[in-house]
Amino acid sequence: MALDAPTQPDRIVLTGVSKTFGAGDKAAGTVALKDVNLSVPDGAFVSLLGPSGCGKTTILRIVDGLILPDQGRVLVSGATPKPGPDMGFMFQSFRLIPWSTVRGNVEFALAESIADKAERRARAERYIHLVGLARFIDNYPSELSGGMRQRVALARALATEPDILLMDEPFASIDAQTRELMQIELMRLWSARQSVALFVTHSVDEAILLADQVVLMGPRPGRILEVIDVGLDRPRWSYDVRAEKRFIELRAYLWDRIRTLVLIDPESDFFGRNLGAAD
Numbered sequence: 176m177a178l179d180a181p182t183q184p185d186r187i188v189l190t191g192v193s194k195t196f197g198a199g200d201k202a203a204g205t206v207a208l209k210d211v212n213l214s215v216p217d218g219a220f221v222s223l224l225g226p227s228g229c230g231k232t233t234i235l236r237i238v239d240g241l242i243l244p245d246q247g248r249v250l251v252s253g254a255t256p257k258p259g260p261d262m263g264f265m266f267q268s269f270r271l272i273p274w275s276t277v278r279g280n281v282e283f284a285l286a287e288s289i290a291d292k293a294e295r296r297a298r299a300e301r302y303i304h305l306v307g308l309a310r311f312i313d314n315y316p317s318e319l320s321g322g323m324r325q326r327v328a329l330a331r332a333l334a335t336e337p338d339i340l341l342m343d344e345p346f347a348s349i350d351a352q353t354r355e356l357m358q359i360e361l362m363r364l365w366s367a368r369q370s371v372a373l374f375v376t377h378s379v380d381e382a383i384l385l386a387d388q389v390v391l392m393g394p395r396p397g398r399i400l401e402v403i404d405v406g407l408d409r410p411r412w413s414y415d416v417r418a419e420k421r422f423i424e425l426r427a428y429l430w431d432r433i434r435t436l437v438l439i440d441p442e443s444d445f446f447g448r449n450l451g452a453a454d
């Protein structure tokens with residue numbers, strides 16, 4: 176993927192990556208990724224968009240080193256990826272420590288990277304405040320709503336201030352108003368640090384709003400169909416980006432592509448439906 180500054184080194188590189196789950200002697204398995212090539216330059220924010228089951232999460236898990244590809248090569252910062260404090264991730268199945276408070280959950284994530292207790296506490300408080308949970312800092316996860324728990328997980332992922340952020344639908348169960356505020360906070364943090372972000376979302380608007388590039392993925396077997404440069408000015412919170420002609424065109428284009436992909440996927444619940452036709 177070329178950015179405005181072509182001299183930027185690629186921070187994440189996937190070359191010919193394929194992954195099949197559950198392939199055994201008898202079972203053929205599920206092909207999650209097929210020959211995926213992706214290069215993410217330093218400082219880029221990339222959204223992964225595509226129908227359910229197209230392999231978006233699998234890409235994140237391969238990039239963070241939690242699963243290995245069957246074929247192909249993955250390089251993160253020039254080396255084989257492995258989880259560590261330079262990588263922050265927030266997955267759909269984020270797990271909070273139930274017997275620990277909001278503060279305790281975020282501080283725990285910092286245990287490895289910040290030795291000084293006071294510094295760790297200050298950092299945790301800063302991010303808990305940032306996700307709007309200052310009033311709930313001493314509450315336990317069971318005392319929070321689903322969206323609030325998701326915000327704790329977000330604070331935990333951001334607090335380590337990682338060079339690479341891997342986020343799997345981090346705002347999925349957050350209410351619409353809070354989600355907009357969280358998007359702005361994420362953009363602010365990302366632009367201050369210029370870390371690399373790989374962001375999975377089902378929201379076309381969110382994908383465009385946040386990213387430098389939108390990677391459109393196709394249904395099974397998971398492939399990258401297109402990489403689109405968003406090309407909207409930053410900072411995007413300083414103007415009504417959704418009213419821009421470019422935003423409206425991109426949204427219409429991506430919606431049309433995704434709708435078509437869902438309707439032609441035989442494994443989709445909406446396969447073959449004539450959506451939009453009058454009854």
Ligand SMILES: Nc1ncnc2c1ncn2[C@@H]1O[C@H](COP(=O)(O)OP(=O)(O)OP(=O)(O)O)[C@@H](O)[C@H]1O
Pocket residue numbers: 196197205206207225226227228229230231232233234397
């Ligand atoms: N651990 C696993 N074992 C078996 N199959 C798996 C596993 N993980 C993923 N898959 C399958 O691989 C395919 C890709 O899954 P993945 O979660 O990457 O898709 P996705 O695009 O993130 O989906 P969604 O948008 O619904 O979260 C799917 O068919 C899924 O069922």
